[in-house]
Amino acid sequence: MSNKHGHQARKRFGQNFLHDPGVIEKIVRSINPKPDETIVEIGPGLGALTEEILAVNPRLQVVELDRDLIPVLRTKFFNYPEFEIHEADALKFDFASLVQNGKPLRIIGNLPYNISTPLIFHLLEQAGVVKDMHFMLQKEVVQRLAAVAGDNHYGRLGIMAQYFCKVQPLFEVGPGAFRPAPKVDSAIVRLVPHETLPYPAKDLGTLQAVVRTAFNARRKTLRKALAGMVSVEQLQSLGINDGLRPENLSLAEFVQIADLVFDSKPAEQSGQEVSDD
Structure with a gap:
């Protein structure tokens, strides 16, 4: 399904573009961006969230794999000279390279469902340079991240996420907030790396x-x-x-x-x- 920018959402990239202004505003309020922070957005899509963050932080950096979206983003945000687009696969991207002046990264994104779990594992490796992460994910993935022992959703993802981070599910988002509408509910989660690991492993x-x-x-x-x-x-x-x-x-x-x-x-x-x- 295409949109006013003529971009077809691609199945292979797991793309579902956010368009509901109320949901976007709620996400931005949760992130609470500040002008002097180093904020990185993964998979900006058509820039619905990007637009709101840029209004506060004009040095926003984004990581986007779909090269057809990059000209759309460049055109849409041409009046933000410090806006930086990294054409790259987030699964292989070195997020630590974006740290400036020792300021930890704030990472955000509406993560494609087909790479969300490996991508979270990749980001946990780099938790040392991250202040916090706010992600839109399939509701079930958020349940897995937040699950505790004895829950149905408890498993490797939750254990390793909680090893590195405090996990806070924030709110759920219905399919209607996206184009095309996904077949599942989504949810926003906040991951805040622990300053000191509560249960550090020897290895x-x-x-x-x-x-x-x-x-x-x-x-x-x-x-x-x-x-x-x-x-x-x-x-x-x-x-x-x-x-x-x-x-x-x-x-x-x-x-x-x-x-x-x-x-x-x-x-x-x-x-x-x-x-x-």
């Missing part, structure tokens, strides 16, 4: 591996799900019931298990990356 790669392994067998008991990594005796030594399922364990308990695994394996196997595979 991030080990924590990732433990959480990934556990949730690959989420219906099994911990005894079975983590059989190759940790023994029943080791779990019991931490005071963790090996008959529980992965979804019953808190972030703190996963960190305890990961630290134990890390301490009992050869040093050269450790890794520090956050990955989503």
Whole structure:
């Protein structure tokens, strides 16, 4: 479906353009942009949100993959000489390179549903240079980000997001706010990186591996799900019931298990990356 700019929303980019002025205003109020901040928008689309942020912060930077949108944005915002467009894939983009004068980034975006999870993992890797993130996501993804132990939506995404950030679901947005209307409800979430990690792991790669392994067998008991990594005796030594399922364990308990695994394996196997595979 095209719009007044003649741009066809593309399925392969997962594009749904925001057009509801009331929703846009509510998002901007939630972000509360200031003129002197370094704000980065991912996937500006046709610039509905961009326009409102630029009015406050004329040095806004955007990351856009769809090269057909770039001339539309350049034309629409030609009177903002400091507005900068990075034609790039946000999944591979080095957001740390945008930090200026040591000011942490404020990252915003209506994230395409087909890349939202890997993109959040990519941004969590760079949480050290981020002040906060405000995203429009599928409602279910926001539920997964905010879920706590015992919830249906609890899993790797929520655990790793909460390892790095405080997660605050803000409000829901119906399909009618977009063109074309998606088949799902959306929601706005705020992610604020912790100044001090509440449960720092000795080795991030080990924590990732433990959480990934556990949730690959989420219906099994911990005894079975983590059989190759940790023994029943080791779990019991931490005071963790090996008959529980992965979804019953808190972030703190996963960190305890990961630290134990890390301490009992050869040093050269450790890794520090956050990955989503």
